[in-house]
Amino acid sequence: MSAVNQVYIAVIGAGGVGKCFLNQLQGLAARRPSPKLSLCYISTSRKALYNVDYSPVSLEGVTESLAASTQAPPPLPQVIDYLAAAPAKVVLIDNTSSQDVADAYPLALSRGLSIVTPNKKAFSGSYQLWQNIFTAAATSGAKVYHESSVGAGLPVISTLKDLVETGDNVTKIEGVFSGTMSFLFNSFAPTEGQGGKWSEEVKKAKALGYTEPDPRDDLNGLDVARKLTILARLAGLPVESPTSFPVQSLIPKELEACSSGDEFLDKLPAFDQQMEDIKAAAEKAGKVVRFVGSIDVGTQQVQVGLQQFDRSHPIAALKGSDNIISFYTARYGSNPLIIQGAGAGGEVTAMGVTGDLIKVLSQIA
Ligand SMILES: NC(=O)C1=CN([C@@H]2O[C@H](COP(=O)(O)OP(=O)(O)OC[C@H]3O[C@@H](n4cnc5c(N)ncnc54)[C@H](OP(=O)(O)O)[C@@H]3O)[C@@H](O)[C@H]2O)C=CC1
Ligand SMILES: N[C@@H](CC=O)C(=O)O
Numbered sequence: 001m002s003a004v005n006q007v008y009i010a011v012i013g014a015g016g017v018g019k020c021f022l023n024q025l026q027g028l029a030a031r032r033p034s035p036k037l038s039l040c041y042i043s044t045s046r047k048a049l050y051n052v053d054y055s056p057v058s059l060e061g062v063t064e065s066l067a068a069s070t071q072a073p074p075p076l077p078q079v080i081d082y083l084a085a086a087p088a089k090v091v092l093i094d095n096t097s098s099q100d101v102a103d104a105y106p107l108a109l110s111r112g113l114s115i116v117t118p119n120k121k122a123f124s125g126s127y128q129l130w131q132n133i134f135t136a137a138a139t140s141g142a143k144v145y146h147e148s149s150v151g152a153g154l155p156v157i158s159t160l161k162d163l164v165e166t167g168d169n170v171t172k173i174e175g176v177f178s179g180t181m182s183f184l185f186n187s188f189a190p191t192e193g194q195g196g197k198w199s200e201e202v203k204k205a206k207a208l209g210y211t212e213p214d215p216r217d218d219l220n221g222l223d224v225a226r227k228l229t230i231l232a233r234l235a236g237l238p239v240e241s242p243t244s245f246p247v248q249s250l251i252p253k254e255l256e257a258c259s260s261g262d263e264f265l266d267k268l269p270a271f272d273q274q275m276e277d278i279k280a281a282a283e284k285a286g287k288v289v290r291f292v293g294s295i296d297v298g299t300q301q302v303q304v305g306l307q308q309f310d311r312s313h314p315i316a317a318l319k320g321s322d323n324i325i326s327f328y329t330a331r332y333g334s335n336p337l338i339i340q341g342a343g344a345g346g347e348v349t350a351m352g353v354t355g356d357l358i359k360v361l362s363q364i365a
């Protein structure tokens with residue numbers, strides 16, 4: 001029989017976002033005595049911590065315990081079997097950027113496990129995977145939330161869902177959707193002053209935890225394309241994949257064959273001039289260059305790439321890793337609903353994950 005006052009939490013991924021999430025989970029568990037939150041599984045790609053009898057893994061010092069663990073993660077179907085047999089409801093938190101983990105969501109959901117994740121791969125993979133995920137959730141009643149897959153902790157997905165579900169007509173979504181790209185252009189091509197070297201700013205963005213595990217996934221435009229795929233699908237467009245519309249890559253042609261992110265970062269300084277030329281062309285027109293995306297719902301057009309902006313434009317004036325996302329709808333008319341704030345970083349991303357967990361708990365516990 002299922003215990004009513006307990007929910008098990010399973011966490012896959014303990015990197016930049018995962019570690020912040022674990023801290024936030026510890027705080028949440030301490031603040032909310034009911035339901036009792038117990039960590040029953042945690043893993044990275046090489047280490048795991050769990051007990052076959054589901055006795056809780058202590059949240060105190062958990063990342064250190066995980067690093068010292070000699071348990072290897074079992075194959076995903078086995079992990080799902082273990083979690084589905086738990087004596088209470090389970091929420092699986094995927095803090096990886098793994099396609100393999102994302103591909104296992106339909107199975108996990110069909111076995112009754114709810115899912116919370118900042119991982120974009122499941123929702124921006126094939127349209128078939130998207131359908132399988134939401135069909136599995138609807139059939140089993142398990143929940144799936146992914147607020148941090150767009151705009152980190154900013155309330156982008158919840159806002160779009162509210163607009164659509166309350167019957168507004170969303171006509172266009174546009175803005176800056178990448179914390180990395182925002183940080184890079186705000187510091188490399190600021191509205192005032194000189195700006196830093198492109199390759200050095202890329203290394204800083206990685207060190208600050210803004211980039212994807214491999215920063216080429218940001219620079220090739222695919223991270224923004226994934227976010228637009230997710231938003232377009234939520235707005236009702238059956239976008240097949242993040243490569244089914246025009247996406248501008250900032251990877252120099254000469255570095256497309258690099259075999260690792262580290263090799264790419266080592267070689268990037270030799271190609272700084274390419275970005276300097278793009279910056280100079282905008283300056284010549286009295287403007288600055290920024291990396292933006294847009295979804296025109298009526299014409300079903302999705303685009304990702306560089307655009308020049310007047311220095312006074314709100315997109316040009318962003319700071320740090322800020323995203324700015326404008327929703328044009330029938331109700332809001334010509335003054336769009338605008339969401340702005342940090343769009344990358346461990347704490348703000350984990351906040352979106354923890355917030356989603358709280359929503360799931362209110363529905364399953
Ligand atoms: N960083 C940010 O600002 C934001 C990140 N996100 C998303 O959050 C997710 C996590 O990002 P971040 O924390 O920065 O990434 P990191 O690279 O710092 O961490 C990824 C973690 O996932 C683990 N992992 C990877 N593959 C697997 C696997 N197959 N099985 C088990 N564990 C695995 C890694 O383990 P190991 O080290 O052993 O490989 C590592 O612990 C990504 O999907 C990213 O797109 C979303 C919004 C903002
Ligand atoms: N690499 C991404 C992280 C959040 O999705 C970004 O820079 O926006």
Ligand code: NA
Nearest residue numbers: 147150152154
């Ligand atoms: Na968000």
